[in-house]
Amino acid sequence: MDAFKSIINSLSEPQIMFSFLVLVFFFIFPPSDKLYRIHKKLRLDLLWTNVGGVFIFTGLFVFFGLGVTDENFRLIVTKPDNVPIVGLLFLTIFFLWLSMKQGRDNDIRLAEGQKPNEYHDPEDKVLVWPDLVYIELIAIVLCSILLMVWSIYLKAPLEGPANLADSPNPSKAPWYFLGLQEMLVYFDPWLAGVVLPSFIVLGLMAIPYIDSNRKGQGYYTFNERKTEISLFLFGWLLLWVFLIFVGTFLRGPNWNFFGPFEEWSLSKVVPLTNINLSELVYVRWLKTGLPDNIFLREFFGISFVVGYYLILPPLLARTILKKFYSKMGIFAFSMFVILLLTSVTLPIKMYLRWTLNLKYIVAIPEFFFNI
Amino acid sequence: MTEDAINQNPNENPESQNKPEVSPPASPVGEKTPPIEAKEKVSRRSFLTSATLAWGAFAVATAGILTGAGRFFFPNVLFEPPQTFKAGYPDEYTIGEVSERWKEKFGVWIVREKGMIYALSTVCTHLGCTPNWLGNEKKFKCPCHGSGFRSTGINFEGPAPRPLERYRIVLADDGQIFVDKTKKYQHEKGQWSDSESFIAV
Numbered sequence: 001m002d003a004f005k006s007i008i009n010s011l012s013e014p015q016i017m018f019s020f021l022v023l024v025f026f027f028i029f030p031p032s033d034k035l036y037r038i039h040k041k042l043r044l045d046l047l048w049t050n051v052g053g054v055f056i057f058t059g060l061f062v063f064f065g066l067g068v069t070d071e072n073f074r075l076i077v078t079k080p081d082n083v084p085i086v087g088l089l090f091l092t093i094f095f096l097w098l099s100m101k102q103g104r105d106n107d108i109r110l111a112e113g114q115k116p117n118e119y120h121d122p123e124d125k126v127l128v129w130p131d132l133v134y135i136e137l138i139a140i141v142l143c144s145i146l147l148m149v150w151s152i153y154l155k156a157p158l159e160g161p162a163n164l165a166d167s168p169n170p171s172k173a174p175w176y177f178l179g180l181q182e183m184l185v186y187f188d189p190w191l192a193g194v195v196l197p198s199f200i201v202l203g204l205m206a207i208p209y210i211d212s213n214r215k216g217q218g219y220y221t222f223n224e225r226k227t228e229i230s231l232f233l234f235g236w237l238l239l240w241v242f243l244i245f246v247g248t249f250l251r252g253p254n255w256n257f258f259g260p261f262e263e264w265s266l267s268k269v270v271p272l273t274n275i276n277l278s279e280l281v282y283v284r285w286l287k288t289g290l291p292d293n294i295f296l297r298e299f300f301g302i303s304f305v306v307g308y309y310l311i312l313p314p315l316l317a318r319t320i321l322k323k324f325y326s327k328m329g330i331f332a333f334s335m336f337v338i339l340l341l342t343s344v345t346l347p348i349k350m351y352l353r354w355t356l357n358l359k360y361i362v363a364i365p366e367f368f369f370n371i
Numbered sequence: 372m373t374e375d376a377i378n379q380n381p382n383e384n385p386e387s388q389n390k391p392e393v394s395p396p397a398s399p400v401g402e403k404t405p406p407i408e409a410k411e412k413v414s415r416r417s418f419l420t421s422a423t424l425a426w427g428a429f430a431v432a433t434a435g436i437l438t439g440a441g442r443f444f445f446p447n448v449l450f451e452p453p454q455t456f457k458a459g460y461p462d463e464y465t466i467g468e469v470s471e472r473w474k475e476k477f478g479v480w481i482v483r484e485k486g487m488i489y490a491l492s493t494v495c496t497h498l499g500c501t502p503n504w505l506g507n508e509k510k511f512k513c514p515c516h517g518s519g520f521r522s523t524g525i526n527f528e529g530p531a532p533r534p535l536e537r538y539r540i541v542l543a544d545d546g547q548i549f550v551d552k553t554k555k556y557q558h559e560k561g562q563w564s565d566s567e568s569f570i571a572v
Contacts, residue, residue: 165475165493167501169514185516185530189498254505255517255529269508272519272528365533365559 009259014246015354021238031230048100056097070261076249080154085175085248092241102220116219169253178247179240186349188370203339210336212328235343276363277301294364301362305371313337452477458548461488461572469504469522479538479550482522489569490538490550491524497531534558539567
């Protein structure tokens with residue numbers, strides 16, 4: 001059991017877990033035809049069947065069931081603040097499974113030349129009275145009971161009077177902001193707190209204008225919209241839900257990483273000394289020392305960022321995103337590719353921090369400008 | 372769904388659409404509105420006068436409310452500790468140690484090194500949390516995003532983009548350390564060599 005726990009602990013190092021999830025993600029939600037064929041060949045689509053659902057949830061329940069026998073795991077999972085996140089994990093996976101299952105069923109029907117399941121919806125109508133109203137009544141009663149039990153058994157996380165000099169350790173944002181808090185570890189506040197959240201909101205609003213695929217309107221499908229679904233789920237599952245999960249369960253005192261079965265020790269020492277790109281280039285590689293001129297100093301970082309946004313879009317338009325470029329036209333494509341590139345900056349910075357201990361690509365603290 | 376709705380009552384929809392077109396102009400709606408001639412004519416001059424009066428009154432009222440709201444930014448009483456304080460004699464601080472004596476009351480760490488004493492701000496330069504001094508590891512560590520600072524205030528871990536700020540610190544006439552939080556010295560601006568950013572001992 002202890003060996004199992006230590007294996008889980010070391011696997012949940014974010015470097016390992018995130019890399020693993022990214023790798024597996026594109027086989028489970030393949031964005032291209034090629035990967036989709038591999039996905040089919042590996043029979044990964046069986047996850048989206050009833051048997052697959054039983055398999056997924058048995059796995060989850062066994063993990064949590066065995067996990068709560070461990071004291072550290074129990075402490076984190078049953079903390080009143082964290083209970084909703086446990087619920088969120090199960091609900092996210094359940095609804096993901098449900099919609100993917102409906103998509104898979106329809107894909108099979110469509111491949112056989114049949115109409116999608118939803119086509120028959122108007123035939124099985126439900127009457128408002130009494131059918132719908134009764135369902136709503138039952139839902140209200142159940143929700144009220146749930147809320148009462150919740151409020152009785154889970155104490156509100158209240159603390160002593162506010163004191164400037166005493167920050168709780170770790171200091172955690174409300175659960176829905178933990179993704180942002182995790183982003184703040186890798187970015188300057190104005191980027192992770194202002195620019196990127198605005199991009200998320202604007203990007204979500206832009207989806208109907210960017211997504212030119214007319215397939216899948218009014219019915220679930222995966223195969224007909226695999227690129228769209230795959231890209232959206234990458235952002236939703238790996239760059240948002242995963243970050244909330246990490247922030248809730250794996251970030252402990254001093255904002256260090258802790259495995260799910262590891263004790264939250266205040267004295268855990270992790271060497272995290274990090275440097276800016278300018279220091280890496282001038283001090284480590286060229287061994288000349290930092291130039292006094294800010295723009296000379298940040299030349300490499302600025303050219304990296306400018307190149308990322310100016311060179312990559314046309315390059316992508318001519319290579320792997322060629323199909324999109326010809327279908328979308330230049331305006332929608334530029335919007336799409338800039339949103340895509342911006343969302344990818346997060347994993348890029350995470351990996352740069354984990355491998356090169358890189359703090360900022362462009363660091364001009366003189367003007368509060370750090371990327 | 373929309374197709375269904377149309378098919379269910381095919382007789383009603385076209386009728387309701389056609390009605391306004393077929394019926395004569397003397398519809399019930401037209402009768403209710405009074406003829407334009409019956410209204411008293413408003414002259415251009417009186418309109419301008421009343422409009423100026425109305426907008427003027429509106430502007431005055433808005434300005435009054437804004438002034439009243441702006442007054443809240445300058446409260447009569449401020450419940451915050453004074454910005455300057457005396458922090459005792461230099462001998463009270465051990466060389467090579469970070470003193471947390473004034474952290475809670477004034478938000479200042481007094482650090483004594485060999486040859487100098489300086490006052491560090493307890494505000495993390497990343498997003499403003501209060502870091503903790505970890506004596507064993509000789510570093511300040513922020514519990515919010517994991518920024519780390521050396522005892523000098525230099526940032527070396529996590530996302531903090533610049534070192535902790537130092538406050539003006541001088542020796543008062545009675546030989547005590549005098550800390551003035553209204554003036555701060557930032558390393559990235561090259562201000563730490565300023566003579567009042569530290570006390571030479």
